Amino acid sequence: EVQLVESGGNLVQPGGSLRLSCAATGFTFSGYWVTWVRQAPGKGLEWVASIKQDGSEKYYVDSVKGRFTISRDNAKNSLYLQMNSLRAEDTAVYYCARAPFEGGWFDPWGQGTLVTVSS
């Protein structure tokens, strides 16, 4: 079964850091783009970042550029999101998802991990 499982969400103070992980099973992880999408409480979906199969290309939404870093370890079948200088507006459920190619659809999605930025 193709599965993505996020972890690492937590309560963190403004200005703090957090690292999210996404463990992939059931498919050849190195063959897919993978992405992070977030959803603030009661709000819609927002794309955050995507990374190419070999990690050579990375893209970010403007609001996280310079603060967040997406990375992957194909040997460990894992995706990461290092989040620094966190702000209250980063509070959201963070989902990881895979895409078959650049510009492809997201399928499947993980169950999400909640990041709360508050003092």
Add this chain to the structure above:
Amino acid sequence: DIVMTQSPLSLPVTPGEPASISCRSSQSLLHSNGHNYLAWYLQRPGQSPQVLICLGSNRASGVPDRFSGSGSDTDFTLKISRVEAEDVGVYYCMQALQTPLTFGGGTKVEIK
């Protein structure tokens, strides 16, 4: 950035009846390869989103055939031929032609 606009925001439906959701993009989503880089997702209450339609009109694996996607360029439609109770939730369109990838604001489908 490409702006995605969905309508309606809310859609009360009667089981067994058809339903339709519109999605418009501020720029053409037609790639040079002939495909529209537009996907539809359903987020059921308390669940993660799931893909329904990819490349504008292709039903994803396992998606019931009552769901269909149509349109091209900047104007797209998701249709449900006969709504079932399990179809309630929020539907999102998303463009994947260029970064930043952007979603529509969502359409909440609920049973009357």
